Amino acid sequence: xxxxxxxxxxxxxxxxxxxxxxxxxxxxxxxxxxxxxxxxxxxxxxxxxxxxxxxxxxxxxxxxxxxxxxxxxxxxxxxxxxxxxxxxxxxxxxxxxxxxxxxxxxxxxxxxxxxxxxxxxxxxxxxxxxxxxxxxxxxxxxxxxxxxxxxxxxxxxxxxxxxx
Amino acid sequence: xxxxxxxxxxxxxxxxxxxxxxxxxxxxxxxxxxxxxxxxxxxxxxxxxxxxxxxxxxxxxxxxxxxxxxxxxxxxxxxxxxxxxxxxxxxxxxxxxxxxxxxxxxxxxxxxxxxxxxxxxxxxxxxxxxxxxxxxxxxxxxxxxxxxxxxxx
Numbered sequence: 001x002x003x004x005x006x007x008x009x010x011x012x013x014x015x016x017x018x019x020x021x022x023x024x025x026x027x028x029x030x031x032x033x034x035x036x037x038x039x040x041x042x043x044x045x046x047x048x049x050x051x052x053x054x055x056x057x058x059x060x061x062x063x064x065x066x067x068x069x070x071x072x073x074x075x076x077x078x079x080x081x082x083x084x085x086x087x088x089x090x091x092x093x094x095x096x097x098x099x100x101x102x103x104x105x106x107x108x109x110x111x112x113x114x115x116x117x118x119x120x121x122x123x124x125x126x127x128x129x130x131x132x133x134x135x136x137x138x139x140x141x142x143x144x145x146x147x148x149x150x151x152x153x154x155x156x157x158x159x160x161x162x163x164x
Numbered sequence: 165x166x167x168x169x170x171x172x173x174x175x176x177x178x179x180x181x182x183x184x185x186x187x188x189x190x191x192x193x194x195x196x197x198x199x200x201x202x203x204x205x206x207x208x209x210x211x212x213x214x215x216x217x218x219x220x221x222x223x224x225x226x227x228x229x230x231x232x233x234x235x236x237x238x239x240x241x242x243x244x245x246x247x248x249x250x251x252x253x254x255x256x257x258x259x260x261x262x263x264x265x266x267x268x269x270x271x272x273x274x275x276x277x278x279x280x281x282x283x284x285x286x287x288x289x290x291x292x293x294x295x296x297x298x299x300x301x302x303x304x305x306x307x308x309x310x311x312x313x314x315x316x317x
Contacts, residue, residue, distance in 0.1 A: 007244020011231060019227035023200065030200045030223065036208050036215035049205065124209035124270045151211070151266070 046147040048126050056132040056143035059117065064146040065158055067117055074110065078120045078127035079150070081164075088150070089119065090159035097127040100134065107135070115142040122151030178305035181298050182236050185249060188295065189233035192275050196226035199277045206273035210259055228252070236302075239311030246302050253296045260288050 023029045045060045059067070067073045068089070075092035077084050084094040095103045097120075110116070116135065120127040132145045146153075154160065171177070196203040204222035207213060213221060229252070232245040256274075263270055264285040271277075272288050308314045 004243040004247045007241045008247045009244075011235065011241055011244050011248060012228060015228040015231045016224050018231070019224040022197075022227070023223045028198065028200060030204060030219050032219055032223065033216045034204055034208075034219035036218055121270075122209075124206075 046123050046152075048123070048129050048147055050126060051129065055129065056118075056136055056145050058147050059144045061146070061148050061152045061156060064117055064119070064144070064148070064153070065156070067115070067144065068158070070115075073115045073117055076116055076118045076131065077150075078118055078131040079125070083121065083150075085164050087154070087160050087162045089153055090161045092119075092161075094164075095131060097131040097134070100131070107138075110140075112139050113141060115144075116140060117144045117146050119146040119149040119153070122149040123147060125149060172301075172304055173306045175307040175309040178302070178307035179310045181302050181305070182239070182242070182310075185246075185295070185298055185302060186233040186237035189229045189236070189249065193226040193230035193233065195276050195278075196222070196273070197230065200226075202277035203273055206271050206277060209270050210263060212259055212262060225252075239308075240313045242311055246299065250296070250299045250303055253292055253299050257289065257292045257296065260285055260292065264289060 020032075023032070045058050045063075047058050051058070068075065075089050077088045077092045077094045078097045079088075079094075080096045080098060081094060084092075084096070088094065093106070095107055100107070118128045118132050118135070128145050128147060128149065132143050136143055200219075200222050203226065204219050207218050207222055208215075228248060232248050232252075235241045235245040236249065260272070270285075272283060274288065274291075
């Protein structure tokens with residue numbers, strides 16, 4: 001066992017040194033300490049890496065929760081129906097971006113002036129952004145994207161519904 | 165040798181399992197070595213590591229994978245690499261389980277850093293458990309016949 005551990009330490013050290021050298025020399029290098037947004041801060045706004053100018057505004061958990069209180073705001077869950085069925089933000093409707101054509105009627109029944117907050121799973125998911133862009137192109141004027149999404153909402157223990 | 169030992173320390177079975185695991189790890193490392201930034205993003209999405217360790221892991225982990233894979237296939241420092249590989253697979257299983265428990269489907273970052281590669285957490289878990297069984301076999305297999313460097317572990 002001692003030999004195993006000694007070998008493992010040598011391999012790890014060797015790999016680490018090699019990795020560091022390659023990262024310094026390579027064209028696709030990244031900083032050794034990255035600047036990752038903390039997901040615990042509820043007032044920080046998470047923004048997807050592919051966000052572009054002209055995209056609908058992104059809102060933090062705090063702002064999403066505040067908008068949730070106002071009766072005129074509709075929450076849209078852009079995840080697949082199976083994910084939505086497990087649990088979702090209370091009163092949110094489901095328009096899965098990946099199957100948007102099947103939900104076209106439901107989408108079109110939403111008035112263009114309606115205030116909308118769109119979300120999906122969290123920072124690993126960009127369905128909310130894609131749906132937001134699509135709805136912006138259709139002509140919706142008050143779209144907000146809550147990119148922290150279901151993950152932040154659930155962690156904060158905010159109102160949720162289970163099942164469809 | 166008893167029948168059990170014949171199976172456990174079989175030269176050829178040991179070699180096949182070793183080659184398989186080695187190839188899996190080399191294959192798994194390449195995409196991540198090429199695109200460390202995407203891999204860092206996938207690690208971040210697991211929401212397990214503190215932010216300042218994410219990039220370091222994204223830089224180092226793929227190199228540990230590829231070197232262990234190569235050493236395992238060659239039979240050099242085989243004992244050490246199989247220890248690391250077992251530890252890695254265990255960590256992968258724990259990380260996926262945590263997110264399965266949280267109810268989040270995420271990019272695995274197992275073999276590819278493309279965001280199209282999305283499998284269900286249950287599938288990933290089963291795949292990793294299968295891999296772990298092979299790794300445990302490789303851990304106990306004491307065949308030295310095809311090792312380039314025969315250590316005495």
